[in-house]
Amino acid sequence: MPTLTKLYTMEEASQHNTKDDCWVVIDGKVYDVTPYLDEHPGGDDVVLAATGKDATDDFEDAGHSKSAKELMQNFCIGELDTSAPIIPELEIASKKETANYSRNLMDLTKQYWAVPVAIVGISVVAGFICLRKK
Structure with missing residues (x-):
């Protein structure tokens, strides 16, 4: 029986952008990395700078090891809802x-x-x- 995966919009993920509540989006998956911030070798500011956007390129450019990628799976909380618009629709004034x-x-x-x-x-x-x- 397949497990249901929680879907999050980019807007939802971007609201979690503090040291006490930090989510990142990498390769279409959403990660709650709050408990790992203090242990991150590059410092928490690097991770906090990657919130609110798709951080896949930043993650890949940093050259993370295979063990880092395996450790990351412990923090996966869901997937990015690709059917939702990335940018909320703007209200056009009449x-x-x-x-x-x-x-x-x-x-x-x-x-x-x-x-x-x-x-x-x-x-x-x-x-x-x-x-x-x-």
Whole structure:
């Protein structure tokens, strides 16, 4: 009887990115390496930097030994759900919301034009006063 494998999305795995709760994704599998962080020969910061993304290339580039790859299997908690989008879908603002934003921005621009004009005016007057005194 086959064992059921828990599926995790990349978004779920990326939420576990602290020293107290650290998951990494390598070769489509999700690993909870929290208990191993203090023992990792490269330091915990190297592992923490690999969270929130597919760390397969980082893992392979480090040249891990066969025993390291075997040890890694002890921390496997599931597989990456490849049917879920890697990047959550973005919310697209409606044209009406964009128009409202543009209108609000124009209203603010019209409302606060007096402040820069006043600063320029005061600067010009102060300049003339200084020149007259010389």
